[in-house]
Amino acid sequence: MSDTARLSLPLMEAAQSEKHVTHNEALVVLDALVGLNLIDRDLFEPAGGESDGDAYLVASPATGDWAGEEGRIASMIDGGWRFYDPFDGLIAHVVDEATFIVHVNGGWVELASQLALQNLPLLGLGTKATETQRLAVKSDEVLYSHDDVTPGTGNMVVTLNKAADANDAGHAYKIGWQARALVGLFGDGDYRVKVSTDGASFLSALEVDHATGVVSFPSGVRGVREALSAARTYYVDGAGGDDTNDGMSAATAFATIQRGVDAVAAIDMAGHSATISVAAGTYPEIVVLKDLIGGRCIIQGATGVASDVIVQPGGGSTFLGIGISGTWDLRHMQLGGSTAISRCIHMDSGRLDFQNINFDTIGPAFNQAHIYAIGSAQINGVDDYAIIGGGGCHVYADRRGSISVYGRTITLIGIPDFTARFAVASTLGCVYLPNNTWSGPATGQRYFARIRGTIFVNGAGALHLPGDAAGTLSEDGWYV
CATH class of the missing domain: 2.160.20 (Pectate Lyase C-like)
Incomplete structure (x- = not known):
């Protein structure tokens, strides 16, 4: 009897007796590895109280019922433990960490690190993106930081690029979706800070002439x-x-x-x-x-x-x-x-x-x-x-x-x-x-x-x- 190349599922052979045994064994392996749901990946031995279908990634050094099974997947079936070797491309959900991991080049890594998010048409985080707002985020905070992992240059620059002077590039600050302040390049090359009480009419509080660098305060400045x-x-x-x-x-x-x-x-x-x-x-x-x-x-x-x-x-x-x-x-x-x-x-x-x-x-x-x-x-x-x-x-x-x-x-x-x-x-x-x-x-x-x-x-x-x-x-x- 031979097995499949990736999941090592037993294959039934011609004239094999009790073919249901081979078939059931294959189903058991599929049940354990397809949609793999790991309860924990940091335990060295069972904690006790496991049920059929529970699966763990055995940590090192393994002891007890898991002794010698470091790095393997332990799955309880019929009240006993079966162990399976992970293979590249296997994806698992880690319950206690609420994360997904994938087996790559003989080891486990975060699934997110392997996703190449390029040329996505829309991306909504906590909300739905639209054709005009292709990136939409709902969050209490948004963090931008320099790259201290690769590491990078230590710089952190956000660029807003517009097509021409007559266009806009800036930030709009709103209350109840009504604009109260505009900051950036609006309608020309000068940097401006504008404020509004109704979202329709705006007063220029600060202007910086892009040709001279001269700063002006069209509405006045208290004390200055x-x-x-x-x-x-x-x-x-x-x-x-x-x-x-x-x-x-x-x-x-x-x-x-x-x-x-x-x-x-x-x-x-x-x-x-x-x-x-x-x-x-x-x-x-x-x-x-x-x-x-x-x-x-x-x-x-x-x-x-x-x-x-x-x-x-x-x-x-x-x-x-x-x-x-x-x-x-x-x-x-x-x-x-x-x-x-x-x-x-x-x-x-x-x-x-x-x-x-x-x-x-x-x-x-x-x-x-x-x-x-x-x-x-x-x-x-x-x-x-x-x-x-x-x-x-x-x-x-x-x-x-x-x-x-x-x-x-x-x-x-x-x-x-x-x-x-x-x-x-x-x-x-x-x-x-x-x-x-x-x-x-x-x-x-x-x-x-x-x-x-x-x-x-x-x-x-x-x-x-x-x-x-x-x-x-x-x-x-x-x-x-």
Whole structure:
């Protein structure tokens, strides 16, 4: 009688008697080795209490009923032990270790070490992969470590490669599958960290320019200011912008001038200038100016035509600077346009220069003025401008405030009326208006100076300023 080559199964021979014995023996071997289930592979002798069908890998040095059977498979059959030699390719499940092993080159190794997982179409660990998410993992933790087994180089690098600048390569962090943060290269070559409250609109928290390596913080940094390495322009577009944008281009413009002011106030200009370029349109907002660090900021209408950009809040002041430092510069805009507005420019500190501004209608009360400077504020007209609407006053310098317009042409359109006075200086305030050309008439009293307030016109005379009524002085006020 002969046996099979691999499992040593006994073969029945011609004219063999009691063929069932040979057949049953073959079945016993098959039952022991096919789907081999090893209860343990570390025992030297039986622990006792085994049942038929239990199988073990005999450890060395074997003793007791397993003596001399080291490395063989012990299987209990009919209350006794039978031993089988393992062969290459035999796979076994080790119950107490919850692992699979395979016999290779005369020894046992972990089955996982022999699996060549190459070019798999999908791989899901703890979950199901899809055609678009070909690798899917559900786990409390995922570990990546350098190769300390082969060993390798000691390095550990994860690479995310995208096809072109316009594509994305990065990490998306989500809560309930709603994106809250994006980190990486999104839409270009610059490294960005973006955050969101709704998964739809994102704010750039950090940007690294891939060409220069310069780091910027478009939304500002608490306690740390971004320092500019060159002049910067922010863009505002009331029709097409969004205050959640970064404002760094016309395509990603802010919606309000105030958002542009906030962005500039959050940086250190480091000797450079910043510009807020405002697209044509009407902006119904009070713009609160803030401290500037390291440079001056220009807020200007993008077209250069003053009437194209109208700043017209529902009340209060159009541009308001309270307790600030630094120099602001307004250009190419129209301010006012409602008697509910008290002042077009109101400063109690800092410096503001303006040019090519249209001053429109404001409220008629005595303390309502197109230009109002109080305290340490300095407001300067540095180029020609126009007055297209009246109000209480055109210029009002109070309590050491200073307003200066020197050698400019001021065009008055439509005979604006000033119900208080055209120019007022009070309590050491100074209105400096020498050598100007006033083109066009106005109605109302020309000037009023009191409590050592000074209006200086360089001796041009009592009729020099616009108006149709004589000016007055009181309490050591000066008009010279």
